Amino acid sequence: MKYKIFVDGQFGTTGLKIHEMLKDRKELEILTINEEDKKDLEIKKKFLNEADLVFLCLPDEASKESVKLITNNTTKVIDASTAHRTNPDWTYGIAELNPTQREKIKNSTRVCVPGCHASGFIMAMKPLIENNIVSKKQKIVCHSITGYSGGGKGLIDIYEAPENKDKYRSQRPYALALSHKHLPEMKYILGLESAPFFTPSVGNFAQGMLVMSYLIKDELEKNISKKEVLSLYKNYYKNEEFVKIIEDDIDYLDEGFLDAMKCNNTNRIEISVYESDDYMLVISRLDNLGKGASGAAVQNMNIMLGLEEKAGLKS
Numbered sequence: 116m117k118y119k120i121f122v123d124g125q126f127g128t129t130g131l132k133i134h135e136m137l138k139d140r141k142e143l144e145i146l147t148i149n150e151e152d153k154k155d156l157e158i159k160k161k162f163l164n165e166a167d168l169v170f171l172c173l174p175d176e177a178s179k180e181s182v183k184l185i186t187n188n189t190t191k192v193i194d195a196s197t198a199h200r201t202n203p204d205w206t207y208g209i210a211e212l213n214p215t216q217r218e219k220i221k222n223s224t225r226v227c228v229p230g231c232h233a234s235g236f237i238m239a240m241k242p243l244i245e246n247n248i249v250s251k252k253q254k255i256v257c258h259s260i261t262g263y264s265g266g267g268k269g270l271i272d273i274y275e276a277p278e279n280k281d282k283y284r285s286q287r288p289y290a291l292a293l294s295h296k297h298l299p300e301m302k303y304i305l306g307l308e309s310a311p312f313f314t315p316s317v318g319n320f321a322q323g324m325l326v327m328s329y330l331i332k333d334e335l336e337k338n339i340s341k342k343e344v345l346s347l348y349k350n351y352y353k354n355e356e357f358v359k360i361i362e363d364d365i366d367y368l369d370e371g372f373l374d375a376m377k378c379n380n381t382n383r384i385e386i387s388v389y390e391s392d393d394y395m396l397v398i399s400r401l402d403n404l405g406k407g408a409s410g411a412a413v414q415n416m417n418i419m420l421g422l423e424e425k426a427g428l429k430s
């Protein structure tokens with residue numbers, strides 16, 4: 116028997132990527148809607164209810180609308196949008212989050228894909244919070260550098276328009292009202308009292324990202340060295356295929372520089388740590404369209420359908 120899969124939003128950035136990742140998998144049958152019918156609710160309803168599992172790769176409001184169109188209780192849903200990430204009826208789709216999250220995902224019919232910046236931040240901070248290094252009361256500073264595909268078709272069209280060839284060459288900070296849409300999930304999933312002081316920026320490259328979390332040693336709950344932090348990460352993620360902890364950062368850096376694109380087209384997240392006497396910096400490197408979106412979505416699907424978790428994914 117093949118599992119029937121429907122990607123609602125299959126013509127957008129995240130949807131296309133998921134489609135591409137699944138198209139040759141023999142255990143899956145991909146249901147395909149005609150592009151001109153994609154917003155026809157009656158036609159869409161048929162697809163949504165026929166599928167064993169649906170990916171929603173839509174704007175938030177359209178995602179909520181699609182969930183309401185599902186009238187059976189067997190179709191499983193993986194939502195890539197921001198709509199349900201802090202909804203307690205939905206399971207947050209980071210299998211590596213804690214020892215029970217994978218099982219929770221497996222037994223859920225509603226799973227959301229984390230935001231790309233949020234994935235980098237949460238996976239760097241969770242082990243430190245669980246080990247009482249960072250307190251939930253702490254105000255954490257985080258900056259992220261992402262490729263422009265994170266902004267979907269709209270931003271891709273702007274960056275790739277021939278007339279803009281030389282226009283957006285610098286890294287550009289955005290969300291400067293300091294209220295980025297990933298703040299609620301960062302706060303909720305980690306149980307922080309305050310959302311982080313988070314500033315994203317977008318660069319003139321399509322894919323890849325670095326999420327940088329800044330820690331002040333005096334503000335930590337324990338006096339701890341980089342070496343100890345690395346060993347704590349190694350232990351926390353010891354059985355995780357997709358998480359790589361970087362112990363030798365001399366070889367890791369390119370002559371002292373860190374490239375945002377080196378996890379592209381994989382589902383890998385790399386965590387590296389840097390320190391001085393007073394400060395510590397944790398950097399998560401991932402593909403915003405891999406572990407930050409479509410890769411994570413496929414990983415969750417594999418878990419929910421009882422398939423091999425790494426099927427179709429590169430670590």
Ligand SMILES: NC(=O)C1=CN([C@@H]2O[C@H](COP(=O)(O)OP(=O)(O)OC[C@H]3O[C@@H](n4cnc5c(N)ncnc54)[C@H](OP(=O)(O)O)[C@@H]3O)[C@@H](O)[C@H]2O)C=CC1
Pocket residue numbers: 123124125126127128129130153154171172173174175177195196197229230231264265266267268269403404407408409
């Ligand atoms: N890009 C990324 O890195 C990530 C994106 N996401 C999330 O995934 C979702 C999709 O983002 P992304 O792929 O980047 O966006 P895109 O803009 O690239 O694609 C969205 C697609 O959905 C279509 N669409 C819009 N409304 C409807 C509707 N009511 N019914 C069916 N199709 C509809 C759009 O068609 P049209 O253009 O014709 O309106 C478009 O094809 C968003 O919620 C985003 O937050 C999640 C993780 C990362």
Ligand SMILES: CC(=O)N[C@@H](CCC(=O)OP(=O)(O)O)C(=O)O
Pocket residue numbers: 195196197229230231232261262263264265266267270296297315317407408
């Ligand atoms: C460059 C850019 O605009 N990136 C998007 C993040 C994309 C992503 O992961 O977020 P969602 O899943 O929440 O859409 C942003 O910062 O809003």
